[in-house]
Amino acid sequence: MQTPSMLKIGEFSRLSRVSVRMLRHYDKLRLIRPAHVDDDSGYRYYAPEQLAELNRLLALKDLGFSLEEIGRLMRGGLSPEQVVGMLKLRHAELRRELDEGQARLRRVETRLNEMDRQGEIASPYAVVLKRVEPVPVASVRATMPNYVDMTVLWEYMTPFLRGHGLSVDAGHVYVYHDPEYRDAEIDTELAVPVPEGIPSAGRVTVTVLPGLECAAATVHRGAVAEVYGAYAALGNWMGANGYRICGPNRLVVLHRAGPPRDHVTEVLWPVRPESVAAGGSKE
Incomplete structure (x- = not known):
């Protein structure tokens, strides 16, 4: 029932500093319902005490709660x-x-x-943080003489891929598992994405290359033997932004057709913020 003290929606809007459009929206969501709706005109009327109720809604909205959450809070359902x-x-x-x-x-x-x-911007290396999803791969792991000659790994991988009708020129990943830098006898894994369901064979294991929750990444264009500038850029970036390495380094070969100067490689380091690393084990 309408009483003399009730406010028309326009008056309620001016006093509350909330637009008529939003008041109608809150009504539709059953958050702030008019105290009275005239049957003949359809005019909405609000009671003065509803200003406090609306202010509570606005305060909860300011805290970042969704309107659905606000409805539960205001209805006392919690x-x-x-x-x-x-x-x-x-x-x-x-x-x-x-x-x-x-x-x-x-x-x-x-x-x-x-x-x-x-x-x-003289440096060709732009560093970004990214999440890397897990992917099924064919994997070969061996100790390699250096970071460039991967002949042994490909001697196993090439016949495996061709035997399943897969391209040997597709993108692939090198994972360097040594906990520190080595210039020889490098623990290296070659991983090539493959469809699910392909069985392992011989030295080639079909597995899942784990995802990375957070990785610092940059792209190197040119021969892999000249990738050291990318590592330097990543190291400088991590030092400047407070991140530490927390896992094996990866080289993702995105394009290797044509001469080495046209090759494209993504360099990835799993990282975590220095504040998190300080509370855990030392890498």
Whole structure:
């Protein structure tokens, strides 16, 4: 029933600083319902005390809760423990977003400092953080004499791929498993993505190359023997942005047709923030 103290939707909008459109939206979602709707005109009327209810909704929205979550909170469908749990979860989400924003800011500052020192973007290596998904692969692992001559690995891999009608020129990955740099006797794995269901054979094992939760990556164009500039760029970036290595290095050969100068290789290091690494084991 309408009373003299009730406010038309336009008045309620001006007092609450919420648009009429949003008030109608909240009504549709059953969050803030008009205290009275005139049967003849369809006008919506709100009680003055509903301003406090609307302010509560706006406060929860400002905290980042979804309208669905706000509805549950306002209808009292949650226990105090559940409300505290939701607030703690939102606190953790905001903290993560803040940390990610600060890390992104440091990367921007590092890039700006490089440009100030060099007068231009002289380095051909742009470093990014990325997530790498797991992938089924055919894998051969052996001790190699150096980082360039992979003949032994391909002696096993080539007949395996051809035996299954797969291209030997497709993209592939080298994983270097040694915990520190070695200039000889290098523990190397060659992994070539393959369809699921292909069986292992001889020295070639069909397995899953694990994904990487967080990897620092850059792209090298040219011969793999000249990839050291990419490693230097990754090392400088990690030092400037507070990251540490936390797993084996990978070289992802994206394109190797034509002369070596046309080859394209992605260099990946699994990394984690220095603050996380400090609390765990030393790599």
